[in-house]
Amino acid sequence: METTRPEKFPIRSLIFGVLLTVLIVGGLAQFSHTLLEDSQRTKRLVQESTVLVERIRYLDEVLTMSANMAVMSGESAWKARYDEASDNYDVAFSKIRKNAPAELVEQLMITFAYDDLSSMESAAFKLVEQKQSQRARDLLASDAYAMSKCTYQAGIDQFFADFRRYLNAIEEEQNQALFRADLIGLAGLVLVLLSWIIMSKTLVRYHRINKTFQEGLEEQVRSRTMELQESMDRIKLLLESVGEGIWGVDLDGKITFANPQASTLLGCSSEQMIGVHAHDQFHDRHVNGTPYPVTACWWHKSLSEGGVYHIEDEVLWRQDGTCLDVEYRSTPVYRGGALVGAVVSFSDISERKRVQQERDKAMDVISGSIQYASRIQRSVLPDISLMERTFSDYLVHWDPRDLVGGDMYWCDQWGEGILLILGDCTGHGVPGAFMTLIVVGALGQAKGDVSEGDIAALILRMHQLIQITLGQDSETGESDDGIELGICYIPLDRKQMLYTGARFDLFMVENGVVTEIKGNKKGIGYRGVSKMQMYDTHTVPLLSTAAYYMTTDGLIDQIGGTCRRAFGKNRFKELLLSMRELSMAEQKERIRQALLAYQGGENRRDDVSIIGFKIGDVSCDSSGVA
Secondary structure: OOOOOOOOOOHHHHHHHHHHHHHHHHHHHHHHHHHHHHHHHHHHHHHHHHHHHHHHHHHHHHHHHHHHHHHHHOOHHHHHHHHHHHHHHHHHHHHHHHHOOHHHHHHHHHHOOHHHHHHHHHHHHHHHHOOOHHHHHHHHOOHHHHHHHHHHHHHHHHHHHHHHHHHHHHHHHHHHHHHHHHHHHHHHHHHHHHHHHHHHHHHHHHHHHHHHHHHHHHHHHHHHHHHHHHHHHHHHHHHHHOOOEEEEEEOOOEEEEEOHHHHHHHOOOHHHHOOOEHHHHHOOEOOOOOEOOHHHOHHHHHHHHOOOEEEEEEEEEOOOOOEEEEEEEEEEEEEOOEEEEEEEEEEEOHHHHHHHHHHHHHHHHHHHHHHHHHHHHHHHOOOOHHHHHHOOEEEEEEEOOOOOOOEEEEEEEEOOEEEEEEEEEOOOHHHHHHHHHHHHHHHHHHHHHOOOOOHHHHHHHHHHHHHHHHOOOOOOOOOOOOEEEEEEEEOOOOOEEEEEEEOOOEEEEEOOEEEEEOOEOOOEOOOOOOOOOOOOOEEEEOOOOOEEEEEOHHHHOOEEOOOOEEOHHHHHHHHHHHOOOOOHHHHHHHHHHHHHHHHOOOOOOOOEEEEEEEOOOOOOOOOOOO
8 A cells, every 4th residue: 555655844844934934024124123213314314404493483573673773772771682593593593504404404504694793793793882773773674684685594494495495305205204114024924824824734734644644554454464464374374384494503502393294204293392502402413323413503504604605415314313405595684683593493304315215226226227327438449550551640530429439430351451430329328338349340241242442332231221320211200310431542552542521521631731531422231321331432642741530429519619600612622632741640639639729619420530640651561561
């Protein structure tokens, strides 16, 4: 059963939501605090500026009235009041110039006539002090003073009007800023609300998914528990039904469980086996009674070294004291990466050993028979002394695939010449060896039936005798065996030799050239070959500088090399050319090495036989003695 994957607690989302809330609330608080301070500063500026404007207007009236009264009455008290008002006026005007924008102040100073008024009024005060009151009154009543007064009044009124508009603009801007702050605050609160709504949904989803996962996990645990129980039941059934004895041992070597077959094989119940030391109880001595140390016990090596061991022939001791021949396998058991014990499975091999002993006895008999057959086969092969007397150098490489084989060679005097034969019978091993005996018998009879030196007639007669011997001279029958062979006949004069081949070729190496003299394409003795099959005879010159070779197909057909192909005739010819300067004994070793190297890891396919010889300058009498 598949379950939804558990979802991790959204700690990052929660942290993000909290941080976002803190940032928004903190930002709004800081922004509101800044706006509040700006608003309060603006209010204070408006209030202070309004008071200053009213005070300047008041002081301006006081100055005008004090100047007029001082000139008209000539009393010094009005002059003192004028000076006091003038000082207060300068202070108030200085403050309001600080609060007003620079461009308004600059414009005011261009049109301001206060200094002119102040100069005229100061001049009037001096005239009064000089007792020229009428002139002082005339100065204040002059058109110049009136013009300066109008200019001053127009400038100050314009300044106050512009300053009021400036204050109104500041208040309007502050109101708009407060409105924007309200909108930003509202947006921030909405954003915080949305983030917490999303966070709430995330938490709800987290709880829902994890609840679903928990329910699925509980169901999976129940399902797995049932599967494990079923698996344990199957394992128990398997342990009870297998033919091998099985027990488990802990790290102390004590048995923790044993199946019924183990109890049956060892003659004690499972209850009696549980808790006992397996080696001390069932494996403490060898079959000859000598002690078997626990340190040498292979299943204890599984416990100490953690290795898997397969022991093919040991004994366990039954409860009644008899021994049981067993084959066992010891496998370490790990839990959580730690070695906790081992499982030992063993089977009774008593019957197998009995069969093996009987088989070994039979194999000894068969092997002895084959060894004896090998001696018999070798005994019918010719004595090499005639070859030593006949050829200046020669090699015979006769290598059956098994102890006996289907290849045969023959060298004997026939009339006034030497008869040299190499043949490859059907099959190899024992069947092939039987065929060689049949061929040797047919050869002996055929030599007496045909004229000496007529090797074509000799092959034909051998063919007929083999067919008759094997019952292959009719169209019906199961067997179809025979031989492929080459026959060389060397006359007394040694000038040339006769060669006839039945699916067999002769190779002549001379002056760096390999010449192949091909035989007929029919073997002898086979059911499908005509009883009167004719075989061609070739006349081959015998040169003192030449070497002559015949080979069975064991070498030619041997599979090997990197491409797993047959050795082949071309490679054989190249081999002959490469060793033409060597002695025949050295050539024999070279052929053997070349075969092994090419064969590599491949199996031998057939018997391998090769004959090579050189005539040289040897002459021979009619007895064949060199």
